[in-house]
Amino acid sequence: MTAVLVIEDDDRIRLALLLALEEEGYTAYGAASAEEGLRRHQQTPADNILVDLMLPGLDGFECIRQLRRDDDVPIVVVSARDDTHDIVAALEAGADDYLVKPVAIKELTARLRALRRRARAGTAVSVQVFGDLEVSAEAGEVRLDGRPVAVTRTEFRLLCELALHAGKVLSRQQLLQRVWGYDTGDERLVDVHVGRLRQKIERDPTNPRHLVTLRGLGYKLQR
Amino acid sequence: MTAVLVIEDDDRIRLALLLALEEEGYTAYGAASAEEGLRRHQQTPADNILVDLMLPGLDGFECIRQLRRDDDVPIVVVSARDDTHDIVAALEAGADDYLVKPVAIKELTARLRALRRRARAGTAVSVQVFGDLEVSAEAGEVRLDGRPVAVTRTEFRLLCELALHAGKVLSRQQLLQRVWGYDTGDERLVDVHVGRLRQKIERDPTNPRHLVTLRGLGYKLQR
DNA sequence: CAGGTTCATGACAGTTGTGTGACAAAACCG
DNA sequence: CGGTTTTGTCACACAACTGTCATGAACCTG
Numbered sequence: 060m061t062a063v064l065v066i067e068d069d070d071r072i073r074l075a076l077l078l079a080l081e082e083e084g085y086t087a088y089g090a091a092s093a094e095e096g097l098r099r100h101q102q103t104p105a106d107n108i109l110v111d112l113m114l115p116g117l118d119g120f121e122c123i124r125q126l127r128r129d130d131d132v133p134i135v136v137v138s139a140r141d142d143t144h145d146i147v148a149a150l151e152a153g154a155d156d157y158l159v160k161p162v163a164i165k166e167l168t169a170r171l172r173a174l175r176r177r178a179r180a181g182t183a184v185s186v187q188v189f190g191d192l193e194v195s196a197e198a199g200e201v202r203l204d205g206r207p208v209a210v211t212r213t214e215f216r217l218l219c220e221l222a223l224h225a226g227k228v229l230s231r232q233q234l235l236q237r238v239w240g241y242d243t244g245d246e247r248l249v250d251v252h253v254g255r256l257r258q259k260i261e262r263d264p265t266n267p268r269h270l271v272t273l274r275g276l277g278y279k280l281q282r
Numbered sequence: 283m284t285a286v287l288v289i290e291d292d293d294r295i296r297l298a299l300l301l302a303l304e305e306e307g308y309t310a311y312g313a314a315s316a317e318e319g320l321r322r323h324q325q326t327p328a329d330n331i332l333v334d335l336m337l338p339g340l341d342g343f344e345c346i347r348q349l350r351r352d353d354d355v356p357i358v359v360v361s362a363r364d365d366t367h368d369i370v371a372a373l374e375a376g377a378d379d380y381l382v383k384p385v386a387i388k389e390l391t392a393r394l395r396a397l398r399r400r401a402r403a404g405t406a407v408s409v410q411v412f413g414d415l416e417v418s419a420e421a422g423e424v425r426l427d428g429r430p431v432a433v434t435r436t437e438f439r440l441l442c443e444l445a446l447h448a449g450k451v452l453s454r455q456q457l458l459q460r461v462w463g464y465d466t467g468d469e470r471l472v473d474v475h476v477g478r479l480r481q482k483i484e485r486d487p488t489n490p491r492h493l494v495t496l497r498g499l500g501y502k503l504q505r
Numbered sequence: 506c507a508g509g510t511t512c513a514t515g516a517c518a519g520t521t522g523t524g525t526g527a528c529a530a531a532a533c534c535g
Numbered sequence: 536c537g538g539t540t541t542t543g544t545c546a547c548a549c550a551a552c553t554g555t556c557a558t559g560a561a562c563c564t565g
């Protein structure tokens with residue numbers, strides 16, 4: 060779960076942002092001043108910080124500088140001022156992005172995602188977790204209970220494809236198409252590989268909990 | 283010196299951007315289509331890429347996806363379209379930022395700086411440690427158990443490339459591309475050099491613990 | 506419950522991927 | 536220049552993987 064701290068003095072805007080972010084699946088909490096924001100972040104560090112520029116007391120620029128003194132958290136400025144000087148100054152102070160109000164929530168979350176992807180790059184590898192099962196596309200690794208599991212290339216591609224659409228059914232046709240690149244072919248092939256994959260990633264392969272069959276529809280991977 | 287590649291089909295805009303960037307102290311060069319841009323970046327990788335969305339042939343989104351397939355250079359979209367859908371789609375495709383034309387050059391460069399600051403964080407470590415193995419890119423040195431190991435230039439480049447993306451799989455294609463600069467070539471070449479490298483940096487070369495093979499995927503270096 | 510459909514699985518032969526040693530060309534260097 | 540190191544190519548052997556098929560179980564449907 061991604062936690063976002065919103066530092067904004069206007070109650071209406073702050074609440075609107077918090078609601079919209081929660082709607083999108085974030086854990087969001089607010090602060091009405093820079094001082095309060097700094098304090099809250101020190102207590103429970105957020106994964107992202109949104110900050111307004113015009114704040115009572117300590118202003119946004121100073122707030123960013125103080126945050127940056129000992130933290131590398133992605134900071135996005137959300138300001139009413141659409142002025143190159145402000146934008147440049149905010150970025151120079153250490154912000155990562157600058158949006159002008161009113162912001163489209165979809166754009167905001169897309170930018171937060173892009174920023175987190177960038178902040179993560181180089182440090183850790185991204186991992187998808189399904190209970191006791193972990194899949195990391197970039198590390199080319201599958202783990203069950205934290206222990207690495209050896210899977211073959213096709214099994215891995217198949218698993219990644221299913222993980223990419225976690226929770227959604229994929230028909231054998233779709234899988235043949237996306238994993239094998241076959242426009243046509245024997246759908247049984249998919250069964251065989253699903254079977255082999257189950258042997259490796261399910262505690263009880265005859266009673267799959269992750270990679271389940273939806274009779275007549277296809278397969279899906281669930282959490 | 284920072285090199286920026288500008289992919290933009292409108293000659294006037296491209297030239298204006300190139301001039302403005304040079305004015306600001308960047309080395310800037312352009313491409314009038316996605317295909318040309320991809321080719322130029324492959325030959326001489328840029329530190330930043332600016333890309334338009336509406337391009338003849340391959341469009342901007344596809345261009346970004348192709349760049350992202352094997353590179354995480356900071357990408358900024360510069361587009362005339364101010365539409366949330368486009369912005370979200372571009373960021374999802376892998377862009378880091380999105381600016382709407384006409385852009386203020388000062389804002390553009392400030393955003394480029396912010397982006398590079400972010401992209402550098404984490405990667406700038408000059409000595410990387412993988413258990414008993416140490417790789418120092420700057421010193422051009424490799425140590426096993428603290429003892430220096432003599433590796434050849436290509437072996438060293440190969441090792442650095444793998445260390446730079448520690449924990450992530452790199453395909454033989456990517457390695458050929460990045461270590462040798464070959465756009466095409468015999469992938470077995472990589473095997474041979476990996477084999478030679480293992481002889482030097484692995485305690486038990488037949489049972490590699492650091493430089494491991496991921497059948498069908500490529501190689502990776504792990505801690 | 507009979508008949509048809511859909512799915513799981515084990516076996517097998519053909520194919521592919523990888524490690525390695527040998528060798529010649531190229532680069533390097535006193 | 537002549538010797539040494541490095542590099543890239545090749546061929547071969549072996550292990551691992553893939554796709555097909557046959558069989559039987561599980562599941563629907565009327």
